[in-house]
Amino acid sequence: MLGDRARDLPAALLAFHRGECDAAYIGTVTVRQGNALVRLLCRLGDFPAPMTKRPMRMSIACGSKGERWNRDFDGHILSSTMRQVSPIQVAERFGPFEVHMCPSVTQAGLNMPVTGIRMFGVLLPRRLFRGSGGREAVDKDGQITFHVSSRVMGLGCVIDYNGTLMRASDTMSLRGGAQGDM
Numbered sequence: 001m002l003g004d005r006a007r008d009l010p011a012a013l014l015a016f017h018r019g020e021c022d023a024a025y026i027g028t029v030t031v032r033q034g035n036a037l038v039r040l041l042c043r044l045g046d047f048p049a050p051m052t053k054r055p056m057r058m059s060i061a062c063g064s065k066g067e068r069w070n071r072d073f074d075g076h077i078l079s080s081t082m083r084q085v086s087p088i089q090v091a092e093r094f095g096p097f098e099v100h101m102c103p104s105v106t107q108a109g110l111n112m113p114v115t116g117i118r119m120f121g122v123l124l125p126r127r128l129f130r131g132s133g134g135r136e137a138v139d140k141d142g143q144i145t146f147h148v149s150s151r152v153m154g155l156g157c158v159i160d161y162n163g164t165l166m167r168a169s170d171t172m173s174l175r176g177g178a179q180g181d182m
Contacts, residue, residue: 008105010138015167017110022061027143029056029073029163038158045094047159048073056163073161089115096120101133109137114150128153139164 006017016025031051033039054074061068066083069092078094085091085100092099100116113133117124134148147162 006105010109012138012142012144012167013109013136016060016136016144016165022059024168025058025144025165026168027056027058027163027165028053029161030054031073031159031161032157033159034155034157038152038155041152042159045097046078047094048076048078048161053163056165057168058165109135109145111135142166 006014009017015023029051030053031048033042033047033050051074056074057072059070061070066081069080069082071078071080080092080094082090082092089100089102092101096119098118099114100118101112102115103110103112111133112135114129116126117129117132129150129152132150134146137145139145143164143166145162145164147160149160150158152158
């Protein structure tokens with residue numbers, strides 16, 4: 001979905017976003033959420049509960065209408081659909097939420113600031129979620145690092161998660177072909 005911009009990504013991110021569908025990634029994740037009110041919002045989007053350094057598995061399945069991103073947060077499954085909405089904008093749907101982002105390739109990796117959110121089809125005022133978005137990079141060990149943050153003005157943090165991912169086949173070769181316990 002990044003088109004020609006993807007060629008400037010670090011190799012691990014390029015492979016991740018290239019559309020190598022059905023590739024599995026494994027790693028760890030830490031999830032934080034805000035107060036009890038925002039936890040209700042998280043339930044609407046089927047987001048995972050707070051957790052610290054727990055196993056994560058992820059895969060992307062490609063289709064004619066976009067991609068299905070499947071995340072397994074230590075047993076909690078979160079699936080979303082990602083589609084291109086303009087040459088520079090993508091939309092990701094989680095339950096009643098549709099999040100619009102404008103990905104930009106940087107020297108460090110990929111920034112994905114949120115440019116719009118629809119809830120039950122209603123466009124929310126942009127000032128409500130200023131500062132929300134995601135970042136991806138590659139660390140010195142070749143792992144993909146990610147940080148996703150959703151904030152709402154007046155409520156603070158809705159959900160914030162970060163961690164690392166590596167292609168599952170790469171981790172197996174690092175372990176000498178042994179199967180991990182994820």
